[in-house]
Amino acid sequence: MQPFSSHSGRVVALRRANVDTDQIIPKQFLKRIERSGFGRFLFHDWRYRVDGTPDPEFELNQPQAQGATILLAGANFGCGSSREHAPWALQDYGFKAIIAPSFADIFYANCFQNGLLPIALPASLVDDLFQRCLQRMDYQLTVDLPEQVVGDAHGFQASFSIDDYRRQMLLSGLDEIGRTLLEEPLIAAFERKRAMQAAS
Amino acid sequence: MIPRTLFAKVWDAHVVAELPEGPALLYVDLHLVHEVTSPQAFEGLRLSGRRVRRPELTVATVDHNVSTGARGLPLADELSARQISALVENTREFGVRLYDLDSPEQGIVHVIGPELGLTQPGMTVVCGDSHTSTHGAFGALAFGIGTSEVEHVLATQCIVQARPRTMEVRFEGVLQPGVSAKDLILALVRRIGTAGASGHVIEYAGEAVRAMSMEGRMTICNMSIEAGARAGMIAPDDTTWSYLEGRRYAPAGARWEQALAVWSRLGTDTGAGFDRRVSVDAGSLEPQVTWGTSPGMASDITGYVPDPDQAPSETDRRSYQRALEYMELQPGTPLEGLRVNRVFLGSCTNARIEDLREAALVVRGRKVAGGVRAMVVPGSRQVKAAAEQEGLDRIFTDAGFEWRNPGCSMCLGMNEDVLAPGERCASTSNRNFEGRQGRGGRTHLMSPGMAAAAAIAGCLVDVRTYLPR
Ligand code: SF4
Numbered sequence: 315m316q317p318f319s320s321h322s323g324r325v326v327a328l329r330r331a332n333v334d335t336d337q338i339i340p341k342q343f344l345k346r347i348e349r350s351g352f353g354r355f356l357f358h359d360w361r362y363r364v365d366g367t368p369d370p371e372f373e374l375n376q377p378q379a380q381g382a383t384i385l386l387a388g389a390n391f392g393c394g395s396s397r398e399h400a401p402w403a404l405q406d407y408g409f410k411a412i413i414a415p416s417f418a419d420i421f422y423a424n425c426f427q428n429g430l431l432p433i434a435l436p437a438s439l440v441d442d443l444f445q446r447c448l449q450r451m452d453y454q455l456t457v458d459l460p461e462q463v464v465g466d467a468h469g470f471q472a473s474f475s476i477d478d479y480r481r482q483m484l485l486s487g488l489d490e491i492g493r494t495l496l497e498e499p500l501i502a503a504f505e506r507k508r509a510m511q512a513a514s
Numbered sequence: 515m516i517p518r519t520l521f522a523k524v525w526d527a528h529v530v531a532e533l534p535e536g537p538a539l540l541y542v543d544l545h546l547v548h549e550v551t552s553p554q555a556f557e558g559l560r561l562s563g564r565r566v567r568r569p570e571l572t573v574a575t576v577d578h579n580v581s582t583g584a585r586g587l588p589l590a591d592e593l594s595a596r597q598i599s600a601l602v603e604n605t606r607e608f609g610v611r612l613y614d615l616d617s618p619e620q621g622i623v624h625v626i627g628p629e630l631g632l633t634q635p636g637m638t639v640v641c642g643d644s645h646t647s648t649h650g651a652f653g654a655l656a657f658g659i660g661t662s663e664v665e666h667v668l669a670t671q672c673i674v675q676a677r678p679r680t681m682e683v684r685f686e687g688v689l690q691p692g693v694s695a696k697d698l699i700l701a702l703v704r705r706i707g708t709a710g711a712s713g714h715v716i717e718y719a720g721e722a723v724r725a726m727s728m729e730g731r732m733t734i735c736n737m738s739i740e741a742g743a744r745a746g747m748i749a750p751d752d753t754t755w756s757y758l759e760g761r762r763y764a765p766a767g768a769r770w771e772q773a774l775a776v777w778s779r780l781g782t783d784t785g786a787g788f789d790r791r792v793s794v795d796a797g798s799l800e801p802q803v804t805w806g807t808s809p810g811m812a813s814d815i816t817g818y819v820p821d822p823d824q825a826p827s828e829t830d831r832r833s834y835q836r837a838l839e840y841m842e843l844q845p846g847t848p849l850e851g852l853r854v855n856r857v858f859l860g861s862c863t864n865a866r867i868e869d870l871r872e873a874a875l876v877v878r879g880r881k882v883a884g885g886v887r888a889m890v891v892p893g894s895r896q897v898k899a900a901a902e903q904e905g906l907d908r909i910f911t912d913a914g915f916e917w918r919n920p921g922c923s924m925c926l927g928m929n930e931d932v933l934a935p936g937e938r939c940a941s942t943s944n945r946n947f948e949g950r951q952g953r954g955g956r957t958h959l960m961s962p963g964m965a966a967a968a969a970i971a972g973c974l975v976d977v978r979t980y981l982p983r
């Protein structure tokens with residue numbers, strides 16, 4: 315996994331609540347057995363019309379969204395299916411961070427497994443960011459994970475919090491399995507205790 | 515002893531370590547695997563030279579993209595075939611038990627786990643699938659995980675989890691005829707919202723839950739995720755024991771007695787605290803149906819399509835507006851009478867034997883309305899066989915339903931069972947998201963009885979007018 319420390323980039327606003335993982339990556343693209351190459355299909359049914367041409371109305375297709383690396387979204391982002399293809403697609407498309415008032419639990423956990431940073435901010439601050447983003451052609455934000463702050467060049471600054479375990483994981487780009495295997499003696503002891511209980 | 519909740523008892527019994535950074539390392543008793551969310555996990559093991567730590571605690575099946583047509587034919591879709599054969603090869607290479615397409619036990623992963631007696635009270639169960647919450651109906655702590663976590667569980671038999679908060683949901687009262695488990699859970703999601711239980715494990719309790727069969731309890735726990743919950747749980751009781759006894763992997767003989775002694779102590783102790791409590795008057799509940807593109811957008815069947823301008827907040831107003839456009843509905847339209855072209859009886863929410871019985875009761879002696887294509891997709895081969903034994907298949911086929919082979923089918927439309935753009939479907943599945951059942955397709959979620967009645971009437975209709983007297 316790529317470590318994450320800080321990042322500055324262009325913001326695109328997707329002002330919808332409850333964006334589910336079926337929208338992020340529709341099921342017809344879940345048949346690949348690789349982890350890569352999902353970016354082309356991100357938000358597929360919103361991004362492309364039925365004839366396959368890009369829908370100019372969709373937020374990601376607008377000129378000011380090109381090259382965006384930070385996604386601003388509504389509450390409960392990533393709800394629904396547990397498919398990790400959703401963060402894979404967001405990341406493969408180029409996103410490094412997602413800012414929303416709240417995230418669905420499984421999606422939130424999946425992001426950290428892939429070095430994608432989900433940032434939950436109070437709804438009023440996210441509203442403020444929506445306004446700022448809509449007012450500028452090239453709206454940029456800087457995300458600083460060690461300091462846990464996000465800000466722009468025009469006076470916006472907010473702190474966020476990521477639990478220690480996940481922050482360490484992102485900062486170090488650590489392999490979680492490797493981390494857990496450090497506890498091998500405890501896992502083995504747990505299994506022995508279990509086996510004894512079962513036999514008694 | 516400090517009184518503890520069911521959740522706390524199961525959680526505490528599985529903590530391998532409290533990691534210094536905060537979360538716990540939990541031991542996993544049962545890891546269920548399917549073809550769509552596992553290939554990258556097995557590939558990860560291969561790349562890092564790791565093995566499956568406890569293959570005997572890992573069970574796989576194929577369900578998400580299998581055809582529900584005749585078995586034994588090669589899959590028309592090359593990519594699906596590739597994914598299925600990847601699972602066959604992976605399970606062979608890593609020594610994992612697989613219920614494949616030819617197996618008489620194949621079915622939707624959340625149907626076969628309980629059916630085979632694999633799911634048991636007090637267990638921790640995970641699967642790369644959000645509806646793993648289903649297994650909580652047995653008093654297990656069961657939740658969905660992502661593919662990286664699937665790899666983690668395969669390699670370590672453990673999962674890293676922060677301790678969730680707890681919520682008690684009490685369904686009080688006795689259900690009216692025509693009202694079932696699906697209506698309870700839809701009403702709950704409607705009330706607390708699709709993020710209403712985020713970060714929580716729900717324990718369902720109350721008179722209506724106690725009176726409910728295991729099938730009904732599974733329906734409720736299944737859709738906990740639609741309320742945003744991490745998991746749903748129900749304390750095991752006599753209903754649980756009678757469902758489990760004699761199942762293939764359930765303990766037998768002296769072990770059964772020992773297990774019962776342990777399991778019967780799992781229930782929440784009197785006086786144990788929850789972070790939140792919600793109470794629903796189940797006795798006054800009417801059949802529910804969704805009108806929008808999120809499971810919380812539900813109404814009594816006797817209700818109307820809401821007006822976005824009356825929405826509780828600006829965010830909701832925007833969501834309602836979008837949903838009504840997608841669903842092609844006008845505010846103020848009565849839900850009853852809305853024409854449907856398709857009916858889907860299936861999914862891990864409502865494709866168990868009791869669901870099919872509930873639907874058959876409505877269908878018996880009647881015909882599917884002209885212009886409606888209706889299908890029944892049993893949840894597993896065993897459900898299918900049991901239904902055929904009872905003659906339910908004849909009731910459905912005589913009425914004009916298609917009687918298909920088990921799989922997830924039109925719950926998510928990864929196989930050929932999809933809605934065409936603009937088609938409206940009465941569905942017993944769990945998600946009415948845009949395009950979930952096929953791009954441009956419109957889904958109304960409801961109970962099996964309601965879906966059966968919609969097939970007969972050709973429109974959304976109150977199942978209570980179709981019940982045998
Ligand atoms: S039936 Fe639907 S919800 Fe259930 S596991 Fe299959 S796709 Fe998921």
